[in-house]
Amino acid sequence: xxxxxxxxxxxxxxxxxxxxxxxxxxxxxxxxxxxxxxxxxxxxxxxxxxxxxxxxxxxxxxxxxxxxxxxxxxxxxxxxxxxxxxxxxxxxxxxxxxxxxxxxxxxxxxxxxxxxxxxxxxxxxxxxxxxxxxxxxxxxxxxxxxxxxxxxxxxxxxxxxxxxxxxxxxxxxxxxxxxxxxxxxxxxxxxxxxxxxxxxxxxxxxxxxxxxxxxxxxxxxxxxxxxxxxxxxxxxxxxxxxxxxxxxxxxxxxxxxxxxxxxxxxxxxxxxxxxxxxxxxxxxxxxxxxxxxxxxxxxxxxxxxxxxxxxxxxxxxxxxxxxxxxxxxxxxxxxxxxxxxxx
Amino acid sequence: xxxxxxxxxxxxxxxxxxxxxxxxxxxxxxxxxxxxxxxxxxxxxxxxxxxxxxxxxxxxxxxxxxxxxxxxxxxxxxxxxxxxxxxxxxxxxxxxxxxxxxxxxxxxxxxxxxxxxxxxxxxxxxxxxxxxxxxxxxxxxxxxxxxxxxxxxxxxxxxxxxxxxxxxxxxxxxxxxxxxxxxxxxxxxxxxxxxxxxxxxxxxxxxxxxxxxxxxxxxxxxxxxxxxxxxxxxxxxxxxxxxxxxxxxxxxxxxxxxxxxxxxxxxxxxxxxxxxxxxxxxxxxxxxxxxxxxxxxxxxxxxxxxxxxxxxxxxxxxxxxxxxxxxxxxxxxxxxxxxxxxxxxxxxxxxxxxxxxxxxxxxxxxxxxxxxxxxxxxxxxxxxxxxxxxxxxxxxxxxxx
Numbered sequence: 001x002x003x004x005x006x007x008x009x010x011x012x013x014x015x016x017x018x019x020x021x022x023x024x025x026x027x028x029x030x031x032x033x034x035x036x037x038x039x040x041x042x043x044x045x046x047x048x049x050x051x052x053x054x055x056x057x058x059x060x061x062x063x064x065x066x067x068x069x070x071x072x073x074x075x076x077x078x079x080x081x082x083x084x085x086x087x088x089x090x091x092x093x094x095x096x097x098x099x100x101x102x103x104x105x106x107x108x109x110x111x112x113x114x115x116x117x118x119x120x121x122x123x124x125x126x127x128x129x130x131x132x133x134x135x136x137x138x139x140x141x142x143x144x145x146x147x148x149x150x151x152x153x154x155x156x157x158x159x160x161x162x163x164x165x166x167x168x169x170x171x172x173x174x175x176x177x178x179x180x181x182x183x184x185x186x187x188x189x190x191x192x193x194x195x196x197x198x199x200x201x202x203x204x205x206x207x208x209x210x211x212x213x214x215x216x217x218x219x220x221x222x223x224x225x226x227x228x229x230x231x232x233x234x235x236x237x238x239x240x241x242x243x244x245x246x247x248x249x250x251x252x253x254x255x256x257x258x259x260x261x262x263x264x265x266x267x268x269x270x271x272x273x274x275x276x277x278x279x280x281x282x283x284x285x286x287x288x289x290x291x292x293x294x295x296x297x298x299x300x301x302x303x304x305x306x307x308x309x310x311x312x313x314x315x316x317x318x319x320x321x322x323x324x325x326x327x328x329x330x331x332x333x334x335x336x337x338x339x340x341x342x343x
Numbered sequence: 344x345x346x347x348x349x350x351x352x353x354x355x356x357x358x359x360x361x362x363x364x365x366x367x368x369x370x371x372x373x374x375x376x377x378x379x380x381x382x383x384x385x386x387x388x389x390x391x392x393x394x395x396x397x398x399x400x401x402x403x404x405x406x407x408x409x410x411x412x413x414x415x416x417x418x419x420x421x422x423x424x425x426x427x428x429x430x431x432x433x434x435x436x437x438x439x440x441x442x443x444x445x446x447x448x449x450x451x452x453x454x455x456x457x458x459x460x461x462x463x464x465x466x467x468x469x470x471x472x473x474x475x476x477x478x479x480x481x482x483x484x485x486x487x488x489x490x491x492x493x494x495x496x497x498x499x500x501x502x503x504x505x506x507x508x509x510x511x512x513x514x515x516x517x518x519x520x521x522x523x524x525x526x527x528x529x530x531x532x533x534x535x536x537x538x539x540x541x542x543x544x545x546x547x548x549x550x551x552x553x554x555x556x557x558x559x560x561x562x563x564x565x566x567x568x569x570x571x572x573x574x575x576x577x578x579x580x581x582x583x584x585x586x587x588x589x590x591x592x593x594x595x596x597x598x599x600x601x602x603x604x605x606x607x608x609x610x611x612x613x614x615x616x617x618x619x620x621x622x623x624x625x626x627x628x629x630x631x632x633x634x635x636x637x638x639x640x641x642x643x644x645x646x647x648x649x650x651x652x653x654x655x656x657x658x659x660x661x662x663x664x665x666x667x668x669x670x671x672x673x674x675x676x677x678x679x680x681x682x683x684x685x686x687x688x689x690x691x692x693x694x695x696x697x698x699x700x701x702x703x704x705x706x707x708x709x710x711x712x713x714x715x716x717x718x719x720x721x722x723x724x725x726x727x728x729x730x731x732x733x734x735x736x737x738x739x740x741x742x743x744x
Binding site: 035122125129131132133135136137139140141142143144146147148150151267271274275278282312313316317320321323324327328331 | 410412459462463465466467469470471473474475477478481482484485486487625626629632636689694696697699700701703704707708711
């Protein structure tokens with residue numbers, strides 16, 4: 001029993017990342033009808049927003065510390081972040097420590113801006129072109145973004161730790177009244193899951209309960225009619241693209257403590273997220289979320305030692321295998337709507 | 344000639360002449376000149392030109408004709424490589440059986456994957472092929488290690504149980520792949536003044552195979568079967584209404600293009616007898632897509648051009664470093680020179696993927712037909728000028744290809 005709970009928990013953090021990226025992909029596909037291969041790159045850019053902010057916060061100048069000397073007997077020069085001077089040492093330290101959550105505030109405007117620029121600058125011109133062209137041009141864009149990041153940040157992963165308060169693990173088993181020390185789970189992963197749940201909830205609430213969301217949903221169902229009613233649906237869809245980019249970016253920001261960001265993390269997640277979207281059903285938002293968590297948890301079950309002993313290598317291929325089976329038996333995916341991408 | 348139309352025959356002959364004279368054409372600069380780094384006439388690179396040319400020609404038969412965008416074609420290349428290396432290990436160092444086995448296994452593999460993937464089309468087909476290729480990659484990397492060599496890749500060893508031919512050479516080395524005693528790596532050098540030309544057996548062997556596959560591709564393009572494939576691309580529904588089932592044709596195209604990929608993989612192994620799982624990774628599949636699109640999907644010569652161009656850029660651009668750039672712009676005033684070098688620097692050396700991505704995006708945005716369409720547009724520009732001068736009466740222009 002505890003093994004099962006542990007695997008479900010393990011699957012949650014990866015599943016959350018899949019679900020968030022797939023949600024953004026589906027938002028873009030459902031509104032604009034564009035297959036965005038650059039979405040993984042947006043996830044990666046989000047992660048590098050966190051890296052950038054933590055670097056900016058740690059910018060420092062050298063101060064001569066009179067009380068200490070180096071091994072030559074000269075006064076020791078100490079790097080002091082500028083931020084200490086502004087907020088005092090204790091607050092400054094706390095701010096640097098909390099750089100990853102703080103990056104969320106930084107990443108939202110950046111990602112929305114990037115998303116809107118991408119839609120207006122490039123993708124707008126591809127609405128009427130075949131899906132293959134959309135795939136290809138966004139694929140090219142993904143390569144370009146990835147290489148730019150690689151040029152400025154290098155090819156190596158950059159460790160970006162979580163705040164001190166969230167490092168370490170806690171005993172989940174004891175918390176739910178089971179035997180102690182059986183289910184140990186890192187704090188940050190739980191934070192990530194909670195964060196993903198909040199974001200997903202927010203996106204759904206936004207679409208469901210605001211006028212803006214209502215118009216967007218109407219546009220998804222019948223773009224032409226909404227346009228005929230005198231609503232500028234294009235502008236709203238552009239904003240939705242920005243929101244989808246922000247969702248991917250925030251997923252990336254919060255993922256940095258789990259996996260040190262590197263320039264190809266976006267591509268790694270993109271392939272799987274596409275599989276998730278297809279399994280969930282093209283254009284179905286709940287489907288994308290459901291499939292994201294489902295595949296994340298399935299993947300973690302497949303990595304159990306007992307399962308690997310039974311079917312060697314299953315942990316590597318389970319997601320693809322599930323995708324193949326689903327596509328062949330339920331061509332529309334788990335929750336796909338009729339008439340979306342039928343050809 | 345060879346059952347081809349006049350235009351195609353001349354195309355084939357031009358390609359044949361170009362590939363046969365490639366060691367000269369690709370070495371236009373004297374070996375000791377400053378421009379020698381732009382020479383591409385060394386065996387390793389020339390082999391890659393033709394081998395990736397074959398790969399792209401095959402991919403084009405599927406994507407260019409039927410419009411099915413496969414994102415997992417590298418899997419067949421990898422399977423071809425593995426089977427060729429196994430043939431070297433078990434049977435003989437002759438490349439012929441190795442290549443034949445590579446083509447057969449990749450064909451069978453393509454039959455299996457195509458049979459399943461072609462039940463869906465559009466983006467679903469792309470995702471399915473991608474999923475299969477990633478599965479093959481993951482399996483080759485982990486579980487199938489006894490067959491594929493896992494992370495280190497499949498290599499020849501000194502104790503291979505080779506049936507025909509010795510396990511070791513007289514000097515105790517691993518034998519090299521050859522064609523009836525002619526070693527693939529054998530090269531002849533010709534020095535003419537300042538120029539050095541290299542002629543490599545492996546290159547000519549691959550080039551001849553490339554010409555044969557190019558000829559076959561022309562025949563497929565011009566055949567009723569090719570027409571059928573084009574019909575699938577333009578309107579599959581109408582094809583169904585006329586009572587024809589499109590799937591067997593698409594499957595045949597998929598298998599043929601998988602066999603081309605296997606042939607390329609086998610040749611790769613023949614040039615350098617090792618095979619690794621990274622050949623199956625999805626970026627490798629992406630690369631062949633780039634080649635085909637860059638050259639011009641659906642055209643005969645496009646994929647070969649695209650493959651050549653990408654491989655040339657990969658080799659040449661990634662060799663340029665900041666010293667060379669400083670050398671080029673030395674004529675400028677110092678401040679300007681540094682500025683220009685700083686601007687260009689991200690695009691060269693390790694950053695060549697950035698250049699590739701940008702070129703690729705530009706091609707997809709402005710030239711969906713690739714380099715071939717670019718050439719045609721320029722050609723048409725000139726032709727129109729001539730027409731204006733002659734003030735031709737007929738305004739009807741013949742559609743180019």
